[in-house]
Amino acid sequence: MNQKQQIILDLNEIFTDIIDEGEIMLNPETTANDIDGWDSLNHIQILAAIEKKYTFKFTLTEIQNLKNIDDLTNIIVQKTSA
Template identity: 40%
Template sequence: MNKEEALIEVNDIFKEVLDNDDIKLDYETSADDVEDWDSLNHIQLVVAVEKHFKVRFTAHEIQTWQNIGEMLDNIIKKK
């Protein structure tokens, strides 16, 4: 799996969890850029991503992400 393929799958997860088909993520997208991506939804998004990709993130990894690109880097590293 490459970063572009992972981005497409993560984008679909965000659309489903946040119930918003208009979401279009890119590598630089952060929580500030997406309506309804608050701290509560962040947990739900991380859990959904972990389930989908069958990976587990540490609290440290999650806290250091500045954008979607960094999340994707962690996904690819764990696959």
């Protein structure tokens, strides 16, 4: 399993826990439109949980340019390998 796949597994857990609408299976192309309950309120909580897990901080520009899960995993890879 490569690093990005592992990150998506971690994200599945975080999303499932915060959105609380049953098990969530993410893939790189998943967007907010694909998941019921991934609204702006949950989005902020998800980002805070990711920051806590990986011990880094997002910037506002980074989160505002996110389009899908692939973008999110790319930032996590970049931040954790820096």
